[in-house]
Amino acid sequence: MEPLPSSDLDTYASRYYGRGKILRLQHIASHSPKLRKEALLLALAETKAETRDVELYKRLLERLKEVGQVHIPLESEWETSVVKEDSKEVERLETELQRYRHNMIKDSIRMAYGDLGDFQYSKGNLEEALRNYLKMRDYCVSSQQITDMCLKIIQCAIILGNFSLVESYVQKAEQTPEIANDEKTQAKLQCALGLALLSKRKLKAAAERFLQVSFALQDSFNEILAPEDVSTLGSICALATFDRKELKRKLLDNKPFKEFLELTPNIRELINDFYFCHYGKFFERLQRMEPDWRLDLYFYSLVDTVMELIRDKALIQYVMPYTCVYLDEMAKVFCTDVYCLQDELAKLITSHQIQGRIDSHRKILYAKEANKRNSSILDSLSQGTHLVDQAESMLLHIKMLKHRLSIRATSATEQLYDHSHSSSNRMDWGSLHGE
Amino acid sequence: MQQANIRENIIALIQSSKLLISTGQWKQVRKVLIENTPMLQSCTPQVFGEILEQTLIDEEKELLLALLRGVSMHWRDEDFKLLLKYFYYLVQKLRAPVNPVVLEELQILSLYLSQKSIEQQNVLATVLPFRSLCVQTADSEEIHPRFLALFLKSCVLSKSYSVAGRFLEDRKWILKLEEIAVDPCDALLTYYYASIIYLGVKDYLKALQCLKLVFSVPSNVVTDVAVDAYKKYVLVSLIVKGNLEPLAKFSGLFIQRQLKNYCPEYLALAKEFAQGDATQLRQVMENHKQVFINDLHWGLVKETFKALLRNNIKNLTCTFLTLSLEDIASKANLTDSREAERMLRCMVSQQEISAVIDQRAQMVRFESMNGSDAFGESSMKTSSTVFAETNRCLDLYNQLFQFYQNLLVDPQFMFHEHSPEGEEMLDHSFC
Numbered sequence: 033m034e035p036l037p038s039s040d041l042d043t044y045a046s047r048y049y050g051r052g053k054i055l056r057l058q059h060i061a062s063h064s065p066k067l068r069k070e071a072l073l074l075a076l077a078e079t080k081a082e083t084r085d086v087e088l089y090k091r092l093l094e095r096l097k098e099v100g101q102v103h104i105p106l107e108s109e110w111e112t113s114v115v116k117e118d119s120k121e122v123e124r125l126e127t128e129l130q131r132y133r134h135n136m137i138k139d140s141i142r143m144a145y146g147d148l149g150d151f152q153y154s155k156g157n158l159e160e161a162l163r164n165y166l167k168m169r170d171y172c173v174s175s176q177q178i179t180d181m182c183l184k185i186i187q188c189a190i191i192l193g194n195f196s197l198v199e200s201y202v203q204k205a206e207q208t209p210e211i212a213n214d215e216k217t218q219a220k221l222q223c224a225l226g227l228a229l230l231s232k233r234k235l236k237a238a239a240e241r242f243l244q245v246s247f248a249l250q251d252s253f254n255e256i257l258a259p260e261d262v263s264t265l266g267s268i269c270a271l272a273t274f275d276r277k278e279l280k281r282k283l284l285d286n287k288p289f290k291e292f293l294e295l296t297p298n299i300r301e302l303i304n305d306f307y308f309c310h311y312g313k314f315f316e317r318l319q320r321m322e323p324d325w326r327l328d329l330y331f332y333s334l335v336d337t338v339m340e341l342i343r344d345k346a347l348i349q350y351v352m353p354y355t356c357v358y359l360d361e362m363a364k365v366f367c368t369d370v371y372c373l374q375d376e377l378a379k380l381i382t383s384h385q386i387q388g389r390i391d392s393h394r395k396i397l398y399a400k401e402a403n404k405r406n407s408s409i410l411d412s413l414s415q416g417t418h419l420v421d422q423a424e425s426m427l428l429h430i431k432m433l434k435h436r437l438s439i440r441a442t443s444a445t446e447q448l449y450d451h452s453h454s455s456s457n458r459m460d461w462g463s464l465h466g467e
Numbered sequence: 468m469q470q471a472n473i474r475e476n477i478i479a480l481i482q483s484s485k486l487l488i489s490t491g492q493w494k495q496v497r498k499v500l501i502e503n504t505p506m507l508q509s510c511t512p513q514v515f516g517e518i519l520e521q522t523l524i525d526e527e528k529e530l531l532l533a534l535l536r537g538v539s540m541h542w543r544d545e546d547f548k549l550l551l552k553y554f555y556y557l558v559q560k561l562r563a564p565v566n567p568v569v570l571e572e573l574q575i576l577s578l579y580l581s582q583k584s585i586e587q588q589n590v591l592a593t594v595l596p597f598r599s600l601c602v603q604t605a606d607s608e609e610i611h612p613r614f615l616a617l618f619l620k621s622c623v624l625s626k627s628y629s630v631a632g633r634f635l636e637d638r639k640w641i642l643k644l645e646e647i648a649v650d651p652c653d654a655l656l657t658y659y660y661a662s663i664i665y666l667g668v669k670d671y672l673k674a675l676q677c678l679k680l681v682f683s684v685p686s687n688v689v690t691d692v693a694v695d696a697y698k699k700y701v702l703v704s705l706i707v708k709g710n711l712e713p714l715a716k717f718s719g720l721f722i723q724r725q726l727k728n729y730c731p732e733y734l735a736l737a738k739e740f741a742q743g744d745a746t747q748l749r750q751v752m753e754n755h756k757q758v759f760i761n762d763l764h765w766g767l768v769k770e771t772f773k774a775l776l777r778n779n780i781k782n783l784t785c786t787f788l789t790l791s792l793e794d795i796a797s798k799a800n801l802t803d804s805r806e807a808e809r810m811l812r813c814m815v816s817q818q819e820i821s822a823v824i825d826q827r828a829q830m831v832r833f834e835s836m837n838g839s840d841a842f843g844e845s846s847m848k849t850s851s852t853v854f855a856e857t858n859r860c861l862d863l864y865n866q867l868f869q870f871y872q873n874l875l876v877d878p879q880f881m882f883h884e885h886s887p888e889g890e891e892m893l894d895h896s897f898c
Contacts, residue, residue, distance in 0.1 A: 378798075381786040393789040393830055409849060416856040421676060423863035425683035425715050428642075428654075430870055435644045437651040438685035 041067055045074050047251075047258035050082045051153070051191055059329045061095070067327075072096045084114050085156035118155060125151055142171035146184065153188060162188045175210040179217055186224045190256050195228040202228070219249035223257045226265065227330055235338065236273035242266030243282055247291040263292035265331060267299045271306060272341035276349070279307060311346055311365045318342065319367075347376060348385055351397060359395040370395055476506055547583050548592065554580060555596040561603040570604065574613050581617050591625040594618070598634060609643035612653035619660035628667030635661060652692075655684045659692050662699060666767070675703045682718040689725045695762070697726040701733040702767040706774040711737040732758045736771065743782075745775055745800030776801060777814060784820045784833040792829045804829060 041060070048056055057075035061068045076092045079085055089111070129144040149164035165188060168181045182205035189197040202225045205211065211218060226241035243266045249259060257265075270283045283289065284307060293300040298321060305314035318339070325335045347366065351357055363373045377397060380386040387400045432438065480503055487496045554576065565573070577600060584593045597618035604611050622631035642654055658680040665674035681696040704712050711734075714723050727734060732755040739748045752759070752768055759765045779799035783790060792804035792811075801807045811831060814820045821834040 378786045382782055389788045389833075390786060390790075391788040392791065392794060393828075398788060409853060412853065413856055416860050419860050420856075420863055421679060422715060423860075423867060424676070425679050426717065427863065427866055427870070428680055429683040429685060429717050431644055432651060432654065432683075432685050434870075434874075435649070437644060437649060437654070438687065439651050439655060439690060440687055 041070050041074065045071075045078075047260060048254050049078070050255040051156075052255035054078050054083070054088070055191065056329045058092075059332075060327050063327055063332065069096070069099050072099065080110060082154075083156065084118060084151075084154045086111050086114055088156050121151060122148075138171045138173065142168050142177065142181075145171070146181075149184060149188075158188060158192050162192065162194075175208040178208050179205050179211065179214070183217065183220060186221075187256060190224060190227060193231075195231040198224050198228040215246045215248040216250075216252055219246040220253045222246075223249065223253055223262060226262075227257070230265065230269070230330060230334065233334065233337070235269045235334070235341070239266055239269035239273055240282070243270060243286055243289050245289075245292070247288060259292055260295050261328070261330075263289075263296040264299055264325075264328075267293070267296075267303055268325070268331075268338055268342075271303065272338045272345070276307075279303075306342075306346065309349065311350060312367075314346065315367050343376070344380060344385065347380060351377075351386055351388065351399070354397075355399045357397045359390075359397060362397075473506060473509055476503075480506070547580075547587055547589070551580060551584075551592055551596060555599065558596055558599045558603055561600075564606055565604050570611070573600070573604070574611075577614065577617055581620065584621070585624065590621050591627065593621045594625055594627050594630055597621050598630070601634070606643055609641050612642045612644070612649055612657050615642070616653045616656040616660060619657060619664060623660050623663045623667075626667070628664050631661075631664040632668045632670070635664065651684060651686075652690075655681060655686070655690070655692055658684070659696050662696065662703075666699070666703070671703050671707045675700070675707050678703060679715070682714050682722070686722060689722060689729070693722070694726060694729045698730050698733050698762060698764060699767065701730065701737050702764060702771050705737055705740050705771050706767075709774070709778050710741060736768070740771065740775055743775065743779060745772070745779070748772060748775055776810065777819065780810060780814060781820060784822065787833060789830055789832050792824075792831060795831060 045053060045057060054075045057071040057078070061071040061075070064071070072092055072095055076089065076096065079089045079092060125144065125148045129141065129148060132140040132144050145164045145168045149161045149168070152158075152161035152164060162185065165181060165184045168177075168184075172178045172181050182201045185201045186198050186205075189195070189201070202221045205217070205221055211221075222241050222245045226238045226245070229235075229238035229241060242262050245262050245266070247259070249262065251258065266289065267283065270279060274282060283303065293303075298317065302314065302317045302321070305311075305317060322335065322339065325338075326332050331338075343366075350362065350365070359370050359373055359377075363370045366373060368376075374390060374392065374395070377386060377388075377390060381388055381390070388397050389400055390397050480499065484496050484499060487499070577597065580593060580596075584590045597614065601610050601614045601618050604614055618634070619631055622628065642657060643649070644654070658677045662674045662677035662681065665671070665677060678696050678700040681693065682700075686693065700714075701711055704710070732751075735755070736748070736751050739751045742748075749772065752772060756765070759768045776799055780795065783795060783798060790798075792807045795811070796802065796804050796807040799807065799810075801810065808824060808826075811820070811822055811824060815822055815824075823832050823834070824830075825832070
């Protein structure tokens with residue numbers, strides 16, 4: 033099914049700027065045929081306004097032609113002027129850098145590398161930009177300079193999708209002494225780390241990071257994440273991974289994060305519905321929001337996993353107070369049919385997330401009364417068997433070591449494994465014993 | 468006329484050997500026998516048999532052994548049965564503790580007989596003599612590893628699984644490792660053959676224990692036996708435990724890693740087994756069928772497939788109270804409800820699950836195995852089971868503790884621990 037966002041594309045795109053915005057729009061163009069043309073047009077406009085990336089501009093034009101947009105004003109003048117200016121600018125920046133390096137003025141060298149990096153970033157040479165930003169490292173003196181350098185690298189690495197670099201530079205920035213006083217930078221770092229954890233599918237850790245983001249972030253990190261994204265990603269990951277107590281303590285009672293939730297009332301309502309067990313409304317809302325998430329650049333690959341986790345949690349939470357549940361009624365609440373629900377519940381019972389058994393004939397789920405005595409005895413017996421096995425193996429091992437008995441490569445009575453040996457020979461004494 | 472002379476000479480040789488043995492000069496006996504090889508070779512087995520029966524009395528088993536060793540290298544293949552007959556006769560006369568030199572001679576002779584029996588495709592004939600050899604040379608409960616390995620090997624090759632199974636069942640078999648001449652490969656082979664015996668009698672749990680012991684034998688190289696044992700271990704572990712259990716850490720990480728490189732097909736099978744999808748598992752089986760057949764493991768692989776189906780049904784018993792036969796068939800990847808019914812019937816009769824089948828309604832009602840029949844009402848039975856297991860654990864703990872205490876006061880160990888050779892010895896086992 034093709035995802036369609038709940039809000040219009042212009043409003044969505046206006047939250048972002050720069051290369052991050054272009055990437056997001058390109059992602060939407062790739063994943064939503066209906067929004068493709070609009071997204072590409074917006075991306076084209078942003079490319080011209082915010083970057084000097086002629087190659088990207090040409091690529092976007094090509095794609096627009098492919099989707100049938102023929103009335104595009106040719107901007108050959110812009111292209112020519114940008115190319116001309118670029119060659120002058122790069123020459124100037126490199127000459128400046130050479131001069132500063134010759135004079136060994138540390139701060140100027142750092143700034144020159146930064147300027148060169150910014151220029152390459154704007155041109156779309158991201159690898160080159162990252163290389164220049166990384167060179168700034170040797171010339172940073174103050175905490176502020178280190179933090180700035182880290183932020184530039186982090187931003188560039190996120191655009192490049194190099195999240196391991198993001199993690200290491202977030203750690204580096206967090207170690208600077210003056211970071212505690214800079215709430216905005218801290219918030220940016222938390223966002224960046226949240227994205228890195230998300231890319232590694234560490235949803236719980238990502239949720240915890242996003243929930244710690246200060247509202248001082250405002251729109252300062254809009255090239256990568258808007259405050260609405262922080263609210264959505266933090267809340268959804270929390271819904272998927274936190275237990276009820278954690279949800280209350282870390283999300284619902286989290287006053288600083290409430291400011292983010294105010295920006296996304298739908299998400300706020302979704303959490304409330306889940307927490308107060310209004311499952312009908314909850315799933316309705318969830319289904320309405322799903323298309324938006326499928327178009328999100330950093331979240332689309334996790335949507336299925338997250339939806340499954342949330343649904344499983346809701347099922348577990350639903351059956352918890354009952355000794356027996358009618359599956360017909362439960363199926364209505366969870367917007368599904370009895371057979372699918374039965375399969376979902378069976379999966380949760382098999383993974384020991386629900387303690388119960390299904391009467392498939394009458395379509396009733398019965399809560400299983402745990403017989404702690406029996407399970408303890410069974411556990412201790414199986415542990416005992418395991419222990420005995422291990423102890424016997426260990427005794428044989430140490431007895432042989434005690435008598436200095438071991439199979440060695442140098443021993444004449446032993447041969448190394450050879451693929452050419454046939455399997456029948458392997459059982460033969462001759463494979464181990466020479467004459 | 469010529470045979471009569473030979474007979475005279477052999478009797479003289481026996482007399483001189485008797486004198487040497489009585490003064491404990493075993494090496495001299497061996498030398499004399501080697502010198503007289505042409506004469507022994509020219510004597511027909513029948514004449515030799517007559518001489519032995521006339522000359523030897525019960526106490527002179529050592530002499531019989533020496534003569535058997537002397538002739539064994541030179542007799543023709545056709546005389547193997549006669550040689551085995553005398554060997555059996557000799558073995559029955561043995562009483563532990565046996566002289567170490569005699570033991571050494573016996574080891575060489577028994578190995579020779581084992582090889583000859585394979586060459587002549589008459590391994591079955593060696594089963595009883597080797598069984599007797601294990602029993603007669605056993606020092607209290609400790610059996611010599613070479614003899615046990617040979618006996619088990621004979622049983623494996625002649626498919627006399629029940630004979631070996633009974634032998635292993637009847638006694639607490641501990642390997643005698645104190646002997647100087649013990650070869651570590653014997654211990655390895657003993658456990659390897661024992662595992663095959665248990666597989667033969669379908670006692671998979673004991674087979675798994677034996678296979679674990681194969682990897683407990685200290686080793687710093689990957690052997691044929693270890694690779695084959697690991698392949699079996701993967702399959703048996705899946706059948707018994709439903710997953711591939713990791714080997715003990717002291718088996719050596721290097722060895723474990725190397726072993727995995729030699730059997731990717733088996734690991735693929737284990738990976739698919741963990742997914743629980745019978746169709747996919749069947750696919751992997753078919754993809755690597757030739758490898759499994761070449762390894763002589765196709766039967767075990769088929770058992771693994773059945774184990775997956777049984778596992779799937781067991782999982783259903785934990786999840787459902789009632790389920791239709793058709794649903795069972797679809798959820799456990801069985802072909803149809805008839806197969807599901809047949810499988811359930813089999814599992815109920817083997818007490819793997821507790822269920823009642825309503826054939827008219829085509830429904831099955833599962834009952835909890837962890838209920839009263841397991842450990843519920845019969846508190847006496849429960850406590851005796853728990854006590855038996857606890858005592859077994861304590862016994863092993865005491866053995867380990869005893870070993871640890873001995874180690875702490877053992878000057879030889881302390882010396883070796885601080886010498887490069889000793890360190891190497893310890894290192895490879897924990898690498």
